[in-house]
């Protein structure tokens with residue numbers, strides 16, 4: 001194992017998780033859902049704590065690993081989470097209930113994010129997580145930039161597309177969409193971008209003040 005691989009593995013094993021996160025992670029894997037990695041989950045918890053987030057939006061609930069992480073340190077935040085698969089959302093409801101998160105703090109919306117995102121209030125979210133269909137990423141991002149407040153952030157896990165983004169031979173649609181987003185934000189004077197090698201890569205974008 002190379003030094004970089006050892007560093008990566010250490011960073012993944014380092015964060016502690018709640019029992020609810022551990023159970024949700026196990027359930028995700030049983031259902032074939034890829035949850036955010038442990039280091040990315042810890043970054044989500046830290047970001048919402050740092051920004052004292054009160055309104056959080058998530059695209060791609062899965063069964064709740066990222067949702068639990070987003071809410072972990074912010075007792076008064078509410079989570080709007082969009083999921084297209086009814087079964088995933090049903091399991092997520094149970095996961096959140098067993099974690100003791102009051103229903104009033106959750107707005108779980110079943111539907112296609114491309115139909116739901118345009119209905120959300122503009123400029124009103126502190127953090128938006130994009131973790132659903134990677135081929136639709138650019139459309140999600142356009143909406144996310146509209147609903148996040150100035151100074152808020154948009155977080156995109158899977159930024160390396162399973163290692164394919166840095167591989168010039170990889171030309172699939174999801175990889176190309178991620179590359180297009182990386183290029184778009186790199187050129188933007190309205191966004192501060194941070195690309196971290198945690199998990200499968202995580203891109204954190206801050207919407208700068210208007």
Ligand SMILES: C[S@@+](CC[C@H](N)C(=O)[O-])C[C@H]1O[C@@H](n2cnc3c(N)ncnc32)[C@H](O)[C@@H]1O
Pocket residue numbers: 028033034035036059060061062063064065066067082083084085088111112113114131132133136
């Ligand atoms: C990678 S998983 C999300 C994992 C979750 N964020 C976590 O860390 O626990 C992607 C999820 O997005 C959902 N999804 C896929 N396309 C979607 C769409 N167009 N709108 C909403 N959800 C979608 C899938 O059903 C799946 O549950």
